[in-house]
Amino acid sequence: MKCVEFYKSINGASPVEDFLETLDDKQARKVLWVLRLVRELDLIPMNYFSKLVNTDNIWEVRVHYGGNIFRLLGFFDDAKLILTHGFQKKTQKTPKQYIELAESRNRDYLSRK
Numbered sequence: 591m592k593c594v595e596f597y598k599s600i601n602g603a604s605p606v607e608d609f610l611e612t613l614d615d616k617q618a619r620k621v622l623w624v625l626r627l628v629r630e631l632d633l634i635p636m637n638y639f640s641k642l643v644n645t646d647n648i649w650e651v652r653v654h655y656g657g658n659i660f661r662l663l664g665f666f667d668d669a670k671l672i673l674t675h676g677f678q679k680k681t682q683k684t685p686k687q688y689i690e691l692a693e694s695r696n697r698d699y700l701s702r703k
Contacts, residue, residue, distance in 0.1 A: 594629045597664070597674040597695050600702065605695075606662060609676035613660075620655040621662070621676070628671065642684060648692045650684065663692040665699075672699060 596606040610618050628639050628651055642648045642663075649671065651662040661684065664673035674695040677688055 592629050593670040594625055595670055595672050597672050597699060599695075600698070605675040606673045609662075617655050617658065617660070621653050621660060624651060624653045625662075642689060645689060645693070647696065648689055661688075663688060665692065665696045667699070667703070672696075 596604045598604050610621065613621065624638050628634055637654075638652055640650055640652070642650050647665045649664055649666065651664070651673065653660040653662075659679040660676060661679050662673045662676040663684075664671050666672070674692045675688070
């Protein structure tokens with residue numbers, strides 16, 4: 591079983607928790623169900639979880655619910671998956687600013703570790 595944690599900023603804010611609060615109950619339940627799969631399965635299907643290409647250590651949790659596509663980005667620290675933020679995906683490619691935000695939070699996390 592993998593450990594899944596939410597990134598917290600230096601002031602204690604959790605962008606993933608903030609994102610989850612913007613979702614309705616059914617959407618949030620689906621996101622949490624996918625996070626449970628990521629945590630509990632040894633081999634996670636690629637339609638739920640994959641490494642983003644051309645990144646050093648950024649991974650993407652993928653959630654489809656109805657006509658909505660949600661993504662949570664994060665990185666691994668040893669055996670822990672640290673999720674940095676979530677967003678509703680509206681384009682084919684993951685927007686560069688979201689990848690850069692995940693990389694920035696990765697550096698911040700490691701510098702404070």
